[in-house]
Amino acid sequence: YEWQAPASGSGPRQPWLLRLRAEAARPFAFAGLWTRRPHPECPGAVLDSVAILTMPTPPEFSDIHGRSPLVPVEEDWARWLDPRTPPPPWPSSQLRPVPADAIEAWPVSRRVNRVENDDPGLIAPLMGGARMPSGDLFEDR
Template identity: 40%
Template sequence: MCGRYTITMPPDAMRELFGFEERPNFPPRFNIAPTQPVPIVILDGGKRRFLLVRWGLVPSWAKEAPASLLINARAETVAEKPSFRGSFRHRRALMPADGFYEWKAEGSKKHGGAKQPYVIRRRDRQPFAMAALWDNWMPADGSEIDSCAAVTCEANETLVAIHHRMPVILDEKDWDTWLDPATPPKELQTLMRPAPADLLDAQPVSTRINRVANDDATLLDPAAIEPEPEKPARPKKEPDTRQMGLF
């Protein structure tokens, strides 16, 4: 699952890293949420292009927008699921990012059922590319909506204690292979794997991230996790001496 993420690199740095010609003015974002516009990089005419699309894929063949937001596509089934298989074959993309968030249950009694958020980033704090799919949908009103979904896989050893899923993070040497529409499906499957355990780290952050309106650099500040208080020892039950025949 990937439900929130960050892109804080300057536009020129994004352009240089991902090699597209457009000069977008995409501001730093610290709390990107589903349905919001997000940048992706696609291959068009042999060149990489920058697109700003809706996070929450709508298949081109859909008569109406799906009732549930399709923000993630599972790597294990992406080639077969009707909602994703067309995009998987023909419209793959890169989602630039420099961090994503995940939530872990730290103790239901202490937190009242709430979960502790973590920010997950590369250890060297460099940006990266999440594997993604995109599509173009034309609703009945004749408008056009470009949209995308991030591809997810099983979590690696670093993240499995927080959540059992993670986005597919593509090695830079594999970006062209992922984008190329001629890449065979079997080769694509080899790319959709957990990131190396030593690539990322996870730090607890404030629950301010839970509110979509909060979108500032302080969301990345480390938050202390207080240990859950120990349960008081139960008092020993005195034996009922009457049942022992003493009275």
């Protein structure tokens, strides 16, 4: 889920479900970096650090959020997971995200924000006054 700030700048945020379209649905990964080093304050302990790489959001989603996690295409996974691959920076041409048209999105209920809610209705499209985007990237629901 991604939480969209209201256009007015004040008021509650609107959660959106973003996922791979059914025809593109398959396991996916976020590009990230991991490092392990000696803990600076606890002798003998290690400190693991992880960061998810982000990129500017495709124009189709820019009104929901300005940045998106980098979801690399499956053909690039082996390079990401190979410890012999030198760390970034790589040329941006080597960072190939999943195409925006493989992703679908719609607003959902704010019930997604409570851990005790766990039912299929959480991913149901929100109707009745909610903005439903149009265009090739989004399905009408």
